[in-house]
Amino acid sequence: MTSQMTPNADAVMQNLLLRQEIEDFNAAYSAALDEGRLKDWPDFFTEDALYVVTARENFDRNLPVGLIYCEGRGMLADRAFAVEKTAMYAPRYLRHFIANTRVVKLAEDGSIQARANYIILQTLFDRPETTLHQVGVYLDTFKRENGALLLAERKCVYDNLLVANSLVYPI
Amino acid sequence: MTSQMTPNADAVMQNLLLRQEIEDFNAAYSAALDEGRLKDWPDFFTEDALYVVTARENFDRNLPVGLIYCEGRGMLADRAFAVEKTAMYAPRYLRHFIANTRVVKLAEDGSIQARANYIILQTLFDRPETTLHQVGVYLDTFKRENGALLLAERKCVYDNLLVANSLVYPI
Amino acid sequence: MTSQMTPNADAVMQNLLLRQEIEDFNAAYSAALDEGRLKDWPDFFTEDALYVVTARENFDRNLPVGLIYCEGRGMLADRAFAVEKTAMYAPRYLRHFIANTRVVKLAEDGSIQARANYIILQTLFDRPETTLHQVGVYLDTFKRENGALLLAERKCVYDNLLVANSLVYPI
Numbered sequence: 001m002t003s004q005m006t007p008n009a010d011a012v013m014q015n016l017l018l019r020q021e022i023e024d025f026n027a028a029y030s031a032a033l034d035e036g037r038l039k040d041w042p043d044f045f046t047e048d049a050l051y052v053v054t055a056r057e058n059f060d061r062n063l064p065v066g067l068i069y070c071e072g073r074g075m076l077a078d079r080a081f082a083v084e085k086t087a088m089y090a091p092r093y094l095r096h097f098i099a100n101t102r103v104v105k106l107a108e109d110g111s112i113q114a115r116a117n118y119i120i121l122q123t124l125f126d127r128p129e130t131t132l133h134q135v136g137v138y139l140d141t142f143k144r145e146n147g148a149l150l151l152a153e154r155k156c157v158y159d160n161l162l163v164a165n166s167l168v169y170p171i
Numbered sequence: 172m173t174s175q176m177t178p179n180a181d182a183v184m185q186n187l188l189l190r191q192e193i194e195d196f197n198a199a200y201s202a203a204l205d206e207g208r209l210k211d212w213p214d215f216f217t218e219d220a221l222y223v224v225t226a227r228e229n230f231d232r233n234l235p236v237g238l239i240y241c242e243g244r245g246m247l248a249d250r251a252f253a254v255e256k257t258a259m260y261a262p263r264y265l266r267h268f269i270a271n272t273r274v275v276k277l278a279e280d281g282s283i284q285a286r287a288n289y290i291i292l293q294t295l296f297d298r299p300e301t302t303l304h305q306v307g308v309y310l311d312t313f314k315r316e317n318g319a320l321l322l323a324e325r326k327c328v329y330d331n332l333l334v335a336n337s338l339v340y341p342i
Numbered sequence: 343m344t345s346q347m348t349p350n351a352d353a354v355m356q357n358l359l360l361r362q363e364i365e366d367f368n369a370a371y372s373a374a375l376d377e378g379r380l381k382d383w384p385d386f387f388t389e390d391a392l393y394v395v396t397a398r399e400n401f402d403r404n405l406p407v408g409l410i411y412c413e414g415r416g417m418l419a420d421r422a423f424a425v426e427k428t429a430m431y432a433p434r435y436l437r438h439f440i441a442n443t444r445v446v447k448l449a450e451d452g453s454i455q456a457r458a459n460y461i462i463l464q465t466l467f468d469r470p471e472t473t474l475h476q477v478g479v480y481l482d483t484f485k486r487e488n489g490a491l492l493l494a495e496r497k498c499v500y501d502n503l504l505v506a507n508s509l510v511y512p513i
Contacts, residue, residue, distance in 0.1 A: 016187070017183055017184070017187065020183060020186075020187045020190070021183060024186070024190075024273065026271070027271040027272065027273045028273070030271050030288070031271070031273070031286070034288075034308075093227060093330040095288055095306050095307070095308075095330055096271065096288065097268065097270045097271065097288055097290060098270055098271055099270055119290075121290070121303065121306045121330070123306070123330045123331060123332060125332070127332075128332055128333045129303075129333075130303050130306050130330055130331050130332075131303075132303075
C-alpha cells in the first residue's frame, strides 16, 4: 500500500458502494424524466414519501415551500398524470445533469441522507435555444425496501430567481 | 454489515468497476477533444466502429441521421483531419461535461451497452460569452480489445433544435 | 469472471478508491463555496499551497496568471475575508458542477496529480437569469496529511474570454 492509498480503505469502500448505488438511482430517475416516462416517476419514492420543490431564498428563511408539494406516492401519481395530460404544458425536451453526489449521514434507523447538485436543461419546441431551466441541490433521504433504495424525501432547492412555468414538470 | 449496505454487494461491485472504467474512458475521450488533440480521437473506437451525431427529433422518429455519420476508424480519421485543416472552422474552446453514466446491458458476446448525458460548452474567440453548444445523450456500445475498452458504437443524440456549424467538431 | 470484467481489477480498484476520495473532496469543497462558508475554504489546502485562477489563453501561452494568485493558506484566508467583508461584492448564489474527474499521476513523493472539469453557475440577486459564470478545468496536486487529502496546488484554468467581476469569488 503506497502513501497515495487511503489508510481507511474499508470505510471508503462502504461509502463508495453506497454512493455508487445513489448515483445509479439518480441516473435512472433522470432517464425516466428525460425520456418523458412520467408514469414511472412515483416508483422512485416510498409510499409515504415527501417531495418538495422550493426556492433557495425561501428554504434559507424557512418560508413555506412554493412550487411543488407532494405527500405520498398517490399525490406524486396525480401530479405526473396532470402534467402528462394537460394541454397547457408546451412540448419540450428536458435533460438532467447530476453531480457532486455526497452521502451526508447514515441514520440509526437505516435511512441515508445524501445530496447532489442538479442542472436541468430545457429545449422548448418553439424556441431555438436550449436553456438552463433549473439549477439547484437535491436534499434527499433514502430508505431501503426489499434491497433497493427508494426516496423517502426529496427536497429540490433551486437557485433560480424566476421559474417560468405555472404547471411545473417534476425536477 | 448495516442495513444501509446493499445486500448484493458483489453485483454492485462488478457494475461499479465497469462504470468506473467507462467514466475514465469518457474523461480521457473528453480531454482529447477539449485539448484539441483531434488526431487521438479515432483511437477511442474499434476498427469498424459506427459513430453518429443526430437530432433527438430525428432519432425518435427513426429518420435518417443528419449531422455526422462515420463507419470505421478510417472515416473518423478523415473527419478529424478535415476539421483540423479547414479554414472554415473558427477557433474556439470546447469543454465536455459527462454525467449520469449508466451501464445498461452486458450482452452475451461480451459487449457493453452504456449511456451518459453530455453538455458541451463552447467559447468562440470572437464572442464574449461561453454558450451551451450541444446537450444530449451518448448511446454507446463498448467492446474490450487487449484488455481496454473501445467504442464499437457511439450515437450522440442531441436535444438542440438548432446546431450552428456546417462542419461539426466531433462530439 | 466474464469477458466484460476488467482483467486488471486490482489496479482499477486502487484508482477507483482514489478517484472516489477526490470526488468526495471536490463535492465538499464545492459545498463550502456554494453555501457561502468562505472561512472553511482555506482548510482544503496545505499550509504552503499554491492557488491560481487564470485564463486558458494565458495558461496555454505561459503568460503570467491573472485573476487570482495565492501562495499559502494565509493568503487564502486573507482573500476569503476580503470577499466576505467587501461591500463591492453583490449578493449571489453560486453552484459548482464538477465532472470528468481523472487521476493523472501518482508521483514518487506520494503526491497525486488529478484533473476535473468545472462549471460554476451564478444567480445574481438583481438579475432574473442564472448564467454560466465560469467554465474550466482544475489542474490539481493533492497531498495526504493525517490520512486526509489536501490541495497542495489548484490551478483553475477557465475558458471564458470575459470574467465580469473585479473581486473574484474563489473558484
